[in-house]
Amino acid sequence: MDIAAPAPAAAPAPVTLPSRSRMRAEVLIVLGLSLGQTAIYAAIRLIERYMDTAPIASQSTTLNPSRSSIDWIDLIRQVLGIGFALVPVALALYLLSQHGASSRVRLGLVGPARRWWGDVGWGVVLAASIGLPGLALYAISRALGQTVRIDTSGLPDMWWSATILLLSAAAAGVLEEFVVVGFVLTRLRDMGRSPWTAIVIAALLRGAYHLYQGWPMALGNVAMGLVFGWVYVRRGRLAPLVLAHWTLDAVAFIGPEVVPHAWLEALGVV
Structure with a gap:
């Protein structure tokens, strides 16, 4: 399917882009301060898990x-x-706003109320289409x-x-979607990468x-990234991805606290 023509929320003003070398440096700096650093530590942690004497299925992460x-120090540190x-x-938005550009316009965070209601609808659809298969993947990979x-x-x-927990879910949605999709995918396209190349790199x-968490969950998140990237390139709107991500994490964080433990055991997710 041809996805070369996104559907932007508004016609952006002409933007003078930085040089390719500068944009490459921007991506490396933003990732080095955030999710790129996390990715390196996650890879090392996975190696460590497989080298551990305990099987990976008996290990856990919080x-x-x-x-x-x-308690009150815990609360303050959580908020901080x-x-x-x-x-x-904030750094990513600042970099996307250089030379007269508007990061809000570039990320599709503008438009009339009907566009925002459309974002809500797409967010709900994405959350449902990703959440249920994700739960099944977790149960199957745990069984394996x-x-x-x-x-x-x-x-x-x-x-x-x-x-x-709800604020943490919101922060995860904002961080991952603004950095991985809003910034990295956008900058890759600014550097001349094709839409699908940019989508695949961001998904990886x-x-x-x-x-x-283990390689099956990593692959599941790659699949999620492909879907999210495709929707973003097609629609030119970041808000649905943030809403869907927040919904998924909010359910994952709060669900185990309210759903009976016997139900979770029956689903194979504990």
């Missing part, structure tokens, strides 16, 4: 660990961690012994825990920083 035994995690997003047990919350049972990056 996505939202407690940061202090003192979420805030500082979004600094690379190739994925670690994922504990989505290590927070104490406090009044603020659910709020932090998405899979790489999920390697710590």
Whole structure:
């Protein structure tokens, strides 16, 4: 299918792009401060898991660990961690806004209310189409012994825990979609990469920083990246991806706290 012609929210003003060498440096700097660094550590962690004497299926990872035994210090550190995690997003937006460009226009974060309602609809569709197969993939890969047990919350049972989990899900959606799709994929296209080449590279990056969970989940995230990248290039709107990602993570983070444990065991996800 030809995806060379995106559907932008508004006709952007002419943009003078930086040189290819500068754009390449920008991508490396943003990734080095954020998800590129995470991808390298995730790859090393996967190697470490397979070298461990315990099988990978008996290992676990906690996505939202407690940061202090003192409750109010834990809360402060959680909020600070979420805030500082979004600094690379601010850098990416700043770089996309150089030379008279508008990052909001380039990422499709403009338009009338009907466009935003359309984003909501697409976000819900994406979340459903990715979430259910993702849950099945996790259960199957756990049964095959190739994925670690994922504990989505290590927070104490406090009044603020659910709020932090929802904010953490939102921060993950903003960070990953703005950096991987909004910045990296856009810059790759600015450097002359074809749409599908840019989509594949961005999807492989998405899979790489999920390697710590096991290779099946990394492949699942590559598939998610291909779908998200295709939707972004076709529609020229980033908001549906952020909404879908937040929905997926919010359900994953909050779900185990409210769904009966027996149900999770029956689904094979614990």
